[in-house]
Amino acid sequence: MAQVAQDEKPGSPLQVEGVACPDCGCRQSEVLRTVRRAMANLRMRKCRSCNRRFWTAERTA
Numbered sequence: 001m002a003q004v005a006q007d008e009k010p011g012s013p014l015q016v017e018g019v020a021c022p023d024c025g026c027r028q029s030e031v032l033r034t035v036r037r038a039m040a041n042l043r044m045r046k047c048r049s050c051n052r053r054f055w056t057a058e059r060t061a
């Protein structure tokens, strides 16, 4: 089940649901970098559990 912060509106582009660490599956990560692309924003995230860094892509349109 995806969790959304209580003060975050559903569907907010800043809150990504279901982004889990590929290593440990933890859904708590912090965004280190955001790279804007024409079709998507790429975010480098760091897992809060195992500190693994991984990229996610979010469609902007």
Ligand SMILES: [Zn+2]
Residues within 6 Å of the ligand: 021, 022, 023, 024, 025, 026, 047, 048, 049, 050, 051, 052
């Ligand atoms: Zn992890």
